Amino acid sequence: MFQINELVVYPAQGVGRIERIDSQEIGGVRADYYIVRILSNSVTLMVPVKNARNVGLRHVCSLRSGQEVFESLRDRSDFTGYTGQNWNRRYREYSEKLKSVNLADVAYVLKELFLIGMDKELSFGERRLLEQAMTLVTMELAYSLGRDQADVKADINEMFADVIMKQQEKLQKTK
Template structure:
């Protein structure tokens, strides 16, 4: 059970704060809801308390896990390079990972898209996924390790400076 003012992560939306817990009757059935305000865009969500785990609502990761995510972003040993995989298949796979709510999955998408961008120009859809992944990862890491989101983005961009430079030189 989450508490009022607790920071939580809602899949594909990012970090939010539980503003209140309220009971409502919907269709003749009384249920308790977390009222969560997403911090990046001020959207308010009503998440049924009984269904919170099923929809992926979870606490913000701890600092130790946050630092591990940073390390995983910097590790390129598992990346085999752009294989020419069907863009639609890759887009669906990455979209599913972003919706999973798992920070490791979202960081994987971020890293893969950055590295694929070194070998080929990213499509509009891929760039959108990259931006979404960057926003989700940087926001959660900012709260996890108690830093500013912009400085987290700067650190991530610095990790991939060689990739960004290669993209800019090919334009």
């Protein structure tokens, strides 16, 4: 399914590289494992080859999919505004989406949190989820689109510049 040196995505961890495929005996059972090094933090994961699809290991999205996700971030027509939904419920929902095998789900969390920030100050947990979503989205888009991650992040921040400015104005008023 995956080859050595191939770039892959592990949900909630981000883009990694298959370093090798090892055969190991664990608990008396011999199995093959992908050894994946996550590029953003050098964490090494052992993913059972037989279970790779079930845990969500997948190829980096295609150029076309990357472009579609990037454009979906610009589209605010699906945002209905901050509804005052219970933070715990939203946190669980967003945490699950960050583990999704679909980059569009992760991008959805990023966009929602940016836009919710227009109506209210994000809590510490929300800001942490926003940062995690930003890292996951920008890293995969960078590889998908053949761009530098910092440039992708700058473009996304530019898309939401009005939101960021509004948040900064609110912070200045509270000081």
